[in-house]
Amino acid sequence: MSIKLDLYKIFCEVAKYNSFSKAAKALYMTQPAVSQTISQLERELGVRLFTRVPKGVILTNEGKQLFEYVNSAINLIHVGEKKLIETKNLTSGELKIGVGDTISRYFLLPYLESFHSQYPNIKLKIINRTTLELCDLLKSGEIDIAICNLPIEDSSIEVRELMAIHDVFVYGEDYKDRLSMPMSIEELIGFPLILLEPNSNSRQYVENFMLSKGMKIEPEIELGSHELLLEFAKINLGISCVIKEFSYEYLHNGLLYEVQLIEEIPERSIGVCSLKSVSLSPSSTKFVEILEDERDR
Known part of the structure; x- marks a missing residue:
């Protein structure tokens, strides 16, 4: 079934105003033209869409069902047109x-x-x-x-x-004597580790690297933010796994120190x-x- 979009637009206006005359005024059409359009739509669909009442018209049950879908579709078209115009020149x-x-x-x-x-x-x-x-x-x-x-x-x-970016392990002042020399991953996991929560991509990347080396890490503490990883390591609650590029202030100012691994975690992006x-x-x-x-x- 192929029905012109214009017919549905007129149908929606009549449904909104519950009036042929008010819809005609809004559409800059004559009332007879609107009435003829609705009659045409009813013939093509094979159902009655409106019932006449003393103050205008109301939707039939079939009309209500149709209006729910048609009105949504037309609104989506308007939204799409508006978005296209607004974004074309990046003015809004x-x-x-x-x-x-x-x-x-x-x-x-x-x-x-x-x-x-x-x-x-x-x-x-x-x-x-x-x-x-x-x-x-x-x-x-x-x-x-x-x-x-x-x-x-x-x-x-x-x-x-x-x-x-580079994933590294960092520690606070209390661990300085024990972690100042290069160490293996096997030695590292003997320390209390602080990692992000398991659903983070960063955590999964580090865990997968450790597993590829035959090592399973079980953190003492799991946290929800990179900032907390830095702060917890700073107060010596354990060794945190952080992104080096996002920890510059702590490392540059001597608040934390980087663990020198013999085999570094490969960079990612x-x-x-x-x-x-x-x-x-x-x-x-x-x-x-x-x-x-x-x-x-």
């Missing part, structure tokens, strides 16, 4: 970015500042989740792009690497992720360009 619109807490604090902020200064009318929505949760949000369309800890094993997601099946919006494209321009300098 919204950019939804998913990012982990650590990356948000230690990596993303200057790029957000740069983007906002260039495109102040683009509304930024930042959603903090774990890498696995961000992948799900990408695939459900709830975010436009995600800045994640890599690697990500998902064939539906496109990844652009932005920055190399932070990357910007998007769905392969969906083209980036203009605002997403521009933000990714800002990220990549900085990377290439």
Whole structure:
């Protein structure tokens, strides 16, 4: 069945106003033209859509059922048109970015500042989740792009690497005498370890590396943020596994010390992720360009 969209638009206006005359006025049409349109639609669908009442018309049960779906569809079309117009020249619109807490604090902020200064009318929505949760949000369309800890094993997601990072173990002053010399992984796991929670990509990456060496790590403490890993190590509650590039202040100021492993954990990356099946919006494209321009300098 092929029915012109214009017929449904007129149908929705009559349903909203419960009146042929008011709908005609809103549509800049004559009342007879509106009535004829509804009659045509009823003939093509084979059902009566409206019942006449003293003050106008009301939807029949069939009309109510149709209106629920048609009105939603037309609203979606309007939203799509509006979004396209608003974002075309980056004069307005919204950019939804998913990012982990650590990356948000230690990596993303200057790029957000740069983007906002260039495109102040683009509304930024930042959603903090774990890498696995961000992948799900990408695939459900709830975010436009995600800045994640890599690697990500998902064939539906496109990844652009932005920055190399290194997982290291750090300790406080009380451990200095025992950890000042290079050591093996086997020696390290004999100390009380502090790691991120098991669902984090960073934790899983380190655990998988240890398992590849035949070592299973069982942390004394599990925490939800990189900042807490640094603080707990600083007060000597154990040896924390952190990202070196995001721990510079603590290491540079002598608040923490890096464990020198004989075999270092291989470097990995932070990357910007998007769905392969969906083209980036203009605002997403521009933000990714800002990220990549900085990377290439």
